[in-house]
Amino acid sequence: MDLSAVCDLGKLERKKIKGDTSIMFAENPNENGRYNHVLEIRIDEDFKYEKINLSQFKKSYLDKYLYKKGSTNGADYTPTARITTPEKTLNNKIIKCLKDTILEYEDHKETKILEKILLTIVEDEEIILKDIEKNMNSKENYILTLVYNEKYVGDFQIFRDKIRKKSIASYYLIEKKESIGKKKHCSICKEKKEEVYGNANIFKFYTVDKKGYVAGGFKKLDSWRNFPVCKECAIDLELGKRYLDSNLSFKFQGRDFYLIPKLIYKKDMEKVLKILTRMDSNIDTQYENTEDLVFKRVERLKDYVTFDLLFYEEKNSALNIKLNIQEVLPSRFKKVYNDMSQVNNLFRNSTKFNEKFNLNFSFLNRLFPRKNYNRYFLETVDIIISDKNIDYKFIISYLTKYIIKGFNEEEGKYFYYNTITAYGFLIYLRILGVLFKDRGQMNIMENMYWDIKDYNSKEELFESFFKENMDFFNTPDKKAVFMVGFLAQKLLNIQYAKENRRPFINRLKGLKLNKKDIRRLLPEIQNKLVEYDANYYRDIESITSLYLLQAGENWSISELDIPFYFSLGMNLEKHINLNKKEEKIND
Known part of the structure; x- marks a missing residue:
């Protein structure tokens, strides 16, 4: 991860801060949007408890x-806290924070005021707790804070001093001991500084509690050797991360990721951020997925900026990086989505069956369910966005599983949809240039519908089909498997028209077919068509036999491919009009 890019965001945030700088260390207690109510413990100028004010x-x-959040079991940095239970929060967060601050800053000019505030809260604790409970709704979340004589926590210099001092100390304190390197280079800005710190791990990539993460003979206090960060970069890193969390953290099919801009000319950063974060009702309502909206905004930028996409999971406050896609140009995002739109238009305009066809990244969620195949999901996203090469055997194995599932579940309810979507995705990978890279660029076909009236013969029609789909039908065995699937679907259509059932489907072995099955199925289909007095496809059977003959014994197609190509034949049957009167009666 390029932390200097995060620091650039932090520098911009620091410029916005006017006057007292303590605010740059403060956090948003309602960052997640769930703490929308504030309960104020109101104390008057004479140190008398007034009331709990709900705002x-x-x-x-x-x-x-x-x-600013402190340790889980200890007090926060200031007497402002998220309420867990009223009693625990009042005692462990508010009262304890006041006690700690008084002890640590006994000579501060505001300490006496804090002592009197603390005394009031302790004496009136029972009443305060009852008033807090009266103002709470069990379905809501609350923040608890102090207001003395109309002065909020942030109006006290003592708390501003404390949050600044404690925050900077957290960059170098490990178990209350200092991890500081003198006159060393910062790993982020690369400059030699008077001091570099060893605990400025804002993103929690590693922990000094585990030996394997620490250089210097496993001494925790030597952790600055692993990740030396100067004070300025540590502050910018914290501000930058906070900006990412608030403005550039998004969901990609349910997975969290940061979108991190990187510019050669830093002066353009504010312009880029404005485009990325500005809500536009004319654009925002058009997209059902967050990533579609975000990447459409990115498309509006020119190639003077690149983006890192950092996919992560947070566990026990640690950031687990799942995938880091680096330096993606806006033009790449544009191609990723333009090519997807081309595939959608191709299928939507082909037949009445595909009017609602919609290929998007949610297909990857179905192909690689998160529980077991999250790694493959992320690897495929990386390949698509980074313009890498996807392994055909890898992707076809999962597409085939997806198709077979559609065939065998719920009486084949989703078989057509699964097959067409899988093929659409394969076409998408090909025109995007991440599948069969060595074959060069593929131009997308004009439509996905073939009508016999546009051809002189059925042989010409099918040859045209295979030519237009030549990247996937470049050998006779693939064509043969497709044709047997096509004929199998024709037979099933006839059976359903005559008997309202499809008994031949049992001969398809749940689509777990091999070369021997393909050779077996052709004569079986021919015999069944004769039995039903419906053998309208003798010329197509001849074409199929020819392809089988040309394929010979040494097939290039693997057993992974056979169910895929057979399913294409069955389902693209809807896309091929042979214009036979008998067929129209029986289909």
């Missing part, structure tokens, strides 16, 4: 709340 959370009051 709505205001983002403009972040400098007033001056919240």
